[in-house]
Amino acid sequence: MPNIFSTFPLLKQAAPRLSREFFTCQARVGTLPIPPPSPRAFRSVGQTQFLQAFKKRSLHGSQKTRQSPTALGAAPPSALNRSIGGATEKALSKKSFFPETSDKSVAYWLFASAASVFGIVVFGGLTRLTESGLSITEWRPVTGSLPPTNDADWDREFTKYRSSPEFKQINPHMDLSEFKKIYWMEWTHRLWGRVVGVTFLLPTIYFIARRKVSAPMALATSGICLGIGFQGFIGWWMVKSGLKDDLFAPGSHPRVSQYRLTAHLGAAFVVYTSMLYAGLSILRTHRLKADPAQGLELLKKLSDPRLRAFRVSVAALAVLVFTTAMSGALVAGLDAGLIYNEFPYMGLGLTPPKKELFDPWYSHTPDRSDLWWRNMLENPSLVQLDHRILATTTFSAIMGLWAYSRFSPRVSTLLPAQAKKGMLGVVHLVLLQVTLGISTLIYMVPTWLASPHQAGSLALLTGVMLLGSRVWVPRRTLRMLKEMQHVQRVANRGPLYRGVTAEQKRAFFTARL
Template sequence: MTAATDLADTVSVPAMATGRDSELRNRAQVRGWLYFTALVLLVLVVVGGATRLTDSGLSITEWAPIHGVIPPLTEVQWQEELERYRQIPEYQLVNKGMSMAEFQFIYWWEWGHRFLARTLGLVFAVPLAFFWLAGRLDRRLKWPLVGLLALGGLQGFIGWWMVSSGLTERVDVSHYRLAVHLCMAALILGGIVWVARAIAPHAPDLKPTANSSLWAGVIAGLVFVQIYLGALVAGLDAGWVYNEWPMMGEGLFPTIMWEPTLGWRNWVENPAIVQFAHRTGAYALLLVVIAHAISCWRWAPGSTHARRAATLLALVVGQALVGIVTLVMEVPLSWALVHQGLAFFVLAFAVAHWRAMVGPIPLLDGRPHRHA
């Protein structure tokens, strides 16, 4: 009886090791797929920013999720697309007399944005199905990933909902709907990074303080709010109202631009006040990140958490500098796209830092998944 028990124990040890190694390999593969998906999403966001800043978003006036993947291929098809565009207010009031070459320029930006969105859907859905059916997906990740896939589908509808707001009575899209569209992209990116970091190796360092994870979450939330305010700035063309820094005209607050009839809506509809809110949000974010970095280095000097807090501070400072340059140069397309893309990179890093504070999902054998 004792010999049989010893034999069972001897066999179970390598079996457990093999199972753990297999789980680690599966996690690494899933993590690689999620990081690649996040990269594609980041590219999509930058192309979306270019689509907005080149006023290309209304060039395709129909929502055709399937056959819309094929662009016009003949002169007749191009003429049909241009004729549809001629029916909307943007053409009639802003771009009347636009040549075919000018139309094709804005068309390709919008088509490229939609094509990348479709590609992203496949990049996420196909590997998800493969990992699920192959049994390589941790059961604790299945429904969160399905939720992200559902958000991606909803995002496609939100994109058309946004575009449709500029097809009848307006010459541009609703800045509210633009902000929802961009924030949904930010939410999806944050969710992807959160899940990926949950199954990544974590350093054995303890949190600097009991509240460190809370403040890391607050920072991620503030970055999300800044992205929302940035979307309002882009939607209202508010970046061109004041192009000096740190002043806004003759003071730090553009009081002469306040419109009493708008009341509190000045904060979301008045371009000057929206730009002020975006600036103020940046200052608040920077102060919180500085305080967080100081706290991490004070209570856990040299730890992984402290180093990441310092890196996050460097990213936020860099993003602020890019924002200032974009502003004073009167929003050139290249700098504006760097500013938007870096905002999403800062969000991804902030979410990863937050998840590292919370800790990983344990392996199924119950042992922690940590770096040596």
């Protein structure tokens, strides 16, 4: 019989190689075969970095009688680490431009921005209470940043103010020195708004370019930037309503429109709460990821159906506090706090007479189809009554929710300790806010009480949002923790991953999900 190797010379040359690679038992390596992270990243399966790592480890196992123990124990783990690390970085970089979790520095910047917005809201209330908002009669977003620097500039600004309805009807005897006081109040308020915009827009661009924010957070911060710009436009739109006689009722006190004032304050509240909750979400995600097992257990506990009513109630409470604050803006815009300065009565009873609450004088249509809603938004008596009802409802809802969290057995046992502390903090804030509101009404809206009362409304909303950040379940973070748990289970299957960092293991398997 002829020699088969003389007939097939190529097979003769390949035989030693085939015997080593194809007929060597791979089970003794003690590993599980892992698919490549991205098949499109390589030309063929034989060129994958993972298969090359397996070959190196297999060769080391077959040649262990000819190699020293030092070389045998050092080479395979380092090669595998480099393979997994390089492959996972490529897979993740192709998957998304943004990281999974925003950096903690972004949260601290959001808190600082929220504090700045809180301050400008309080200062804006002082500007309104001192009747300084109509002192600047033009809107110059860029050149208006510079104040008057000489007597000619001051005379020019004062001349513009003297042509306004407020000067003609209220301040006809005002001199230049008095004008400067209200001018500096309004100028500082506007400059502060520009600073808020710049100090938020530029860091937003930086954090996105440096890949320090996740994709949802990049979208949120970009939306906040638009909200800040829109807020500046609403501010001028509000001021404009008090500069022309045809924009307010004939013979009435020159003031800005209560509708536009409410929109201006409401936009500021939305911007503030967006910054605050975004920062709280980032820190909460980092805290939960620090111990994924414990974090997942906490979120599963909060997801319990028995806590659903409490979670929904906190969200409804945030809406109620916001609505009550907006009704307070209507009270401020109409100076409705200067009537019925007693509590709980309004005149001879708990409410004024029905004829006064629904006065036909406020209707603008012949059929009086707008009688109800115009009185609710334009009649000072009914506007104050609405604010009292909303404030009382908010106080009762908070106290009821606190009692529910404390005395309900199923809620009290499931609710985390931090959530209970947050609920108690909301109770303290609402007690302070009610005290300030009643005092402001009784003392006929003095500035030293009215300004803290406005700040208290935003502080109360802050407390409710903080409580919500402790009881609401972030779905994205929950999904992330479940993936981390799955990765941990897979990574602990065999000795293949010994020496590989947890971040590399998690990144690789997350890319494969």
